[in-house]
Amino acid sequence: MRSPCCPSRAAWRAPSSCCAPQVVRERRREPGRRKALTSSRRLHAVQRWRGLDPMPGGWGRSLATIGVFDGVHQGHVQLIGLAVRRARELAVPSVLVTFDPHPTEVVRPGSHPAQLTTLRRRAELVEQLGIDVFCVLPFTVELSRMPPDEFVHELLVERLHVTAVVVGENFTFGHKATGDIELLRGLGTRFGFTVEGAGLVSQGDVTFSSTYVRSCIDAGDMSAAAAALGRAHRLEGIVVRGDRRGRDLGYPTANLSTPRYAAVPA
DSSP states (O other), X not given: OOOTTOOSOOOOOOOGGGGSOXXXXXXXXXXXXXXXXXXXXXXXXXXXXXXXXXXXXXXXXXXXXXXXXTTOOHHHHHHHHHHHHHHHXXXXXXXXXXXXXXXXXXHSTTOOOOBSSOHHHHHHHHHHTTOSEEEEEEOOHHHHTOOHHHHIIIIIIIISOEEEEEEETTOEESGGGOEEHHHHHHHHHHHTOEEEEEOOOEETTEEOOHHHHHHHHHXXXXXXXXXXXXXXXXXXXXXEXXXXXXXXXXXXXOEEEOOTTBOOOO
C-alpha cells in the first residue's frame, strides 16, 4: 500500500556496487589499554562502547547526545553536527548514546520497526560527522522503567559526567517517555549541565524522521527516502545464490540475505 507521505512510487533495484560483500575489520585493543579522551588529544576514529564498562580511566567531563539515530537522516545530521560543534567549543569529548535493541521492541514486544541502519553502519556514519564515542546501551526492561531523574543522574551525571547535553526538541526519556526537554533542562540546572535542543528538519510539509523514511521505503519511493537520508538507502547482507534472472533482465542483480529487521524496499 502506498504511503500518503510518499506520493510517487519509484522502481528500485540493487545497484551493481552492492554485489560484492563488504568486509569490515576492527582492530582489537587489549583490556586496560583504552586511551582516555582529553581536550589535548582528539580521536581520529570513533570509540565504540557496548555499555559503559569500556569507559577509560580518568574520564573527565563530556557532552552527550541521546537517541536511537536509526538511519542517521538529515535531522540527525543537524543534531549531531550541533553536538560536535558544542563539544569542540567546550574542549570535551562528544558521546553519542544509542540503544539496542530498539526501545519499542522492549516496551511492546513484537513491534520492532524496520531497521534503516545496522549499529555498525550507524557508527560509521556518526564517525564521519566527528563524534568521538559511539556508546550502545543495552535497552532492557529495567532501563525502560527507570524514572527520568534517575536516568539522568545515573547515566549522564554519575557515569558520563556531562557538562552539556544536546538533543532534538522532541526528545523524550524515562519510564513511559514521561521526561521531555523542559524536564531535562530543569535537571540540568539541578545537576550542573546545560541543555540545548536542535530543531527538526523539514522539506515542504514533511518533517524528516526515521518513521517517515521507513514509510517511503515501504512504499518503494526511494527518491523520497534518499532526500530525507541525504544519501541512497543501503541494504547490507550476504549475497546468496538465486535464480540468475539478471542475465535475462539485462542488468546485474543480487540476492541478499539481510538482517532480521532490515528495511527492504517494496
